[in-house]
Amino acid sequence: MTTTSAPPAPAQPKRRLGDRLFAGSATGAGILILVVLAGVAIFLVTEAWPAITADSADLPDGKSLAAYIAPLLFGTLLAAVIALIVATPLGVAIALYVSYYAPKRLAATMGYVIDLLAAIPSVVYGFWGIAALAPAMVPFYGWAAEHLGWIPFFAGPASTTGKTMLTAGLVLAVMILPIISAISREVFGQAPALHREAALALGATRWEMIKMAVLPYGKSGVIAGAMLGLGRALGETLAVAIVLSASGGITFNLISSSNPSTIAANIALQFPESSGLAVNALIASGLALFVITLAVNMFARWIVTRRADFSGAN
Amino acid sequence: MSTETPLVPVGTRPGSSTPGPVRTRRRLPRYGAVGLFLGGLVVGALLTAVTGGFSIALTVVYGVVLGTLAVYLVSRSVEGRRKATDRLVTTVVTSAFAIAMVPLVSLVYTVLDNGLDRLDSEFFNSSMLGIVGEGGGAYHAILGTVIITALTAVISVPIGLLTAIYLVEYGSGRLKKAITFLVDVMTGIPSIVAGLFAYALFALFFGPGIRLGIMGAVALSVLMIPVVVRSAEEVLKLVPNELREAAYALGVPKWRTVLKVVIPTSIAGLGTGITLAVARVIGETAPLLVTVGIVTGTNLNPFDGRMATLPVFSYYQLTQPGFPPEFGIERAWTAALVLIILVMALNVVARLITRFFAPKTGR
Numbered sequence: 001m002t003t004t005s006a007p008p009a010p011a012q013p014k015r016r017l018g019d020r021l022f023a024g025s026a027t028g029a030g031i032l033i034l035v036v037l038a039g040v041a042i043f044l045v046t047e048a049w050p051a052i053t054a055d056s057a058d059l060p061d062g063k064s065l066a067a068y069i070a071p072l073l074f075g076t077l078l079a080a081v082i083a084l085i086v087a088t089p090l091g092v093a094i095a096l097y098v099s100y101y102a103p104k105r106l107a108a109t110m111g112y113v114i115d116l117l118a119a120i121p122s123v124v125y126g127f128w129g130i131a132a133l134a135p136a137m138v139p140f141y142g143w144a145a146e147h148l149g150w151i152p153f154f155a156g157p158a159s160t161t162g163k164t165m166l167t168a169g170l171v172l173a174v175m176i177l178p179i180i181s182a183i184s185r186e187v188f189g190q191a192p193a194l195h196r197e198a199a200l201a202l203g204a205t206r207w208e209m210i211k212m213a214v215l216p217y218g219k220s221g222v223i224a225g226a227m228l229g230l231g232r233a234l235g236e237t238l239a240v241a242i243v244l245s246a247s248g249g250i251t252f253n254l255i256s257s258s259n260p261s262t263i264a265a266n267i268a269l270q271f272p273e274s275s276g277l278a279v280n281a282l283i284a285s286g287l288a289l290f291v292i293t294l295a296v297n298m299f300a301r302w303i304v305t306r307r308a309d310f311s312g313a314n
Numbered sequence: 315m316s317t318e319t320p321l322v323p324v325g326t327r328p329g330s331s332t333p334g335p336v337r338t339r340r341r342l343p344r345y346g347a348v349g350l351f352l353g354g355l356v357v358g359a360l361l362t363a364v365t366g367g368f369s370i371a372l373t374v375v376y377g378v379v380l381g382t383l384a385v386y387l388v389s390r391s392v393e394g395r396r397k398a399t400d401r402l403v404t405t406v407v408t409s410a411f412a413i414a415m416v417p418l419v420s421l422v423y424t425v426l427d428n429g430l431d432r433l434d435s436e437f438f439n440s441s442m443l444g445i446v447g448e449g450g451g452a453y454h455a456i457l458g459t460v461i462i463t464a465l466t467a468v469i470s471v472p473i474g475l476l477t478a479i480y481l482v483e484y485g486s487g488r489l490k491k492a493i494t495f496l497v498d499v500m501t502g503i504p505s506i507v508a509g510l511f512a513y514a515l516f517a518l519f520f521g522p523g524i525r526l527g528i529m530g531a532v533a534l535s536v537l538m539i540p541v542v543v544r545s546a547e548e549v550l551k552l553v554p555n556e557l558r559e560a561a562y563a564l565g566v567p568k569w570r571t572v573l574k575v576v577i578p579t580s581i582a583g584l585g586t587g588i589t590l591a592v593a594r595v596i597g598e599t600a601p602l603l604v605t606v607g608i609v610t611g612t613n614l615n616p617f618d619g620r621m622a623t624l625p626v627f628s629y630y631q632l633t634q635p636g637f638p639p640e641f642g643i644e645r646a647w648t649a650a651l652v653l654i655i656l657v658m659a660l661n662v663v664a665r666l667i668t669r670f671f672a673p674k675t676g677r
Binding site: 016018019021022023025026027028029030031032033034036037039040043044046047089090091093094096097098101114116117119120121122123124125126127128130131132133136140174177181205206207208210228231232234235236237238242264267268271272275276279282283286289290293294296297298300301 | 397403406408474481483485496497500501505508569607650653
């Protein structure tokens with residue numbers, strides 16, 4: 001026993017070359033992520049700086065940078081909020097249906113199909129929006145302008161092409177629907193089976209069981225899913241660029257043909273033909289978008305981590 | 315204690331004013347609710363037909379409202395408030411599900427309907443060089459997409475995997491927390507911002523107006539790396555610690571443990587995650603629009619000038635179809651269809667990887 005009284009530093013195993021190389025490259029890759037994210041911010045600021053400091057007369061349209069970005073920002077937020085309002089209840093309903101209402105055998109397939117839909121490229125959603133949704137919405141816009149014109153959202157005159165802010169918002173809603181429903185489904189599925197069974201055993205109806213055992217548990221997951229959906233809707237580019245007829249300033253009128261563009265769509269539409277300071281102005285607007293989505297995503301993550309402690313869902 | 319509690323039927327509260335077992339409550343027949351809802355739909359259809367012109371949209375709106383009301387009211391009068399609320403929610407959730415499926419089904423139908431016309435060999439065998447009007451294809455764009463996506467994977471997979479290995483095997487303390495958080499944040503970077511980043515990066519070195527295939531790969535990597543990290547991290551975490559400890563006990567150094575034990579165990583999950591990450595970036599349009607641009611001819615060198623890619627090709631064929639426009643629009647739809655097929659194929663491959671390479675769990 002005396003020989004083991006001073007073991008040769010068991011906490012410090014021999015560091016082989018392979019170990020050091022491997023640990024070093026793994027750590028390096030991790031740090032690279034930090035560098036990339038910092039790089040995104042730094043390069044955007046560098047390229048946006050000429051536009052930020054430029055005289056307003058030199059910028060596109062001869063307006064100041066704030067005046068240039070403001071309507072775009074407004075359009076971005078408006079379209080994303082429409083999408084969120086439409087998609088969140090539907091996404092939660094899909095998640096509830098797949099988790100608790102659908103026949104068990106169908107549910108797994110449905111979940112898979114909805115996941116597949118989340119993978120459809122956004123440009124295809126744009127195609128669908130312009131070819132199927134926009135024409136289908138035209139009669140409704142005419143009807144809304146006639147009967148609901150007293151609501152500012154439907155002030156009209158109604159667009160005859162259907163390329164309106166409401167159409168863009170609906171396309172975005174369809175796009176983020178699979179995201180919201182996938183995340184909601186995940187948290188609903190994790191609601192403790194004991195709680196659910198206890199509720200049912202006490203004689204609760206299915207809805208009471210969901211209301212008492214599932215929704216309180218899944219609430220922050222739904223919020224986080226909605227926030228991630230919002231992040232995607234804010235940054236969505238081509239679906240909006242294709243669907244929206246962007247030729248106006250700030251307006252709450254959702255069904256006319258003059259709408260504010262969104263930041264991302266504006267970049268996609270203007271960037272290929274721009275040069276000089278106009279490019280810098282576009283990058284400045286991209287920087288604004290970056291900051292907003294960053295804030296939204298951080299908020300979503302904060303909600304998720306805040307509840308991760310007691311949910312057991314890591 | 316059982317001697318003190320009186321034997322009462324389940325569901326009856328002692329002292330309640332209406333004693334009696336639950337089972338004697340009246341219930342709707344098994345398919346009663348469905349029948350009522352369908353009845354509401356039919357009434358809705360009739361209503362639209364009577365009040366000027368039959369239209370599917372109006373039928374759905376009236377029908378769902380009437381059907382839901384019918385179910386609720388009848389159930390309320392027969393079964394009571396709680397049961398009626400349950401039926402109401404069931405009806406609402408099911409109709410919301412059905413309504414939400416409509417655009418998704420419509421999307422698939424529209425793309426198939428418009429895209430199948432030009433899904434011919436010419437589409438896959440010719441570029442757009444010198445094409446005005448009919449004919450032409452996406453040969454150059456498909457190759458461009460394959461090259462740029464492959465480059466993206468070459469950049470992202472090592473970085474993403476190593477980061478995941480760092481997070482699971484090596485990381486600790488604040489650096490790990492910071493990286494986890496930033497990877498999450500990176501997942502939410504808008505694709506167009508990733509494109510602008512690549513543009514800004516290369517414009518600093520090569521001057522403004524630069525367009526290269528490799529820029530597109532860099533932009534897509536910004537989008538793909540976090541996806542790879544997230545999925546790989548989840549999979550690596552699933553590897554049981556006992557396996558690692560067994561390897562250590564045999565004197566295997568840590569890096570060999572990771573390479574020979576952890577990664578082979580999780581190879582199926584890693585393959586699935588990478589395939590899904592590729593599927594995610596292969597359809598990205600916006601970053602390629604600002605970094606790679608579009609050409610009509612075939613350029614296979616990602617380090618020299620603009621390239622064509624399938625999503626951008628599709629976008630430009632739709633928005634700038636040339637004259638006469640119908641041929642460009644047909645090409646755009648077919649390109650969109652090919653894109654969807656690619657994404658779906660990758661998803662199926664991911665599933666197959668899971669099925670065939672999953673570690674044997676049996677004993």
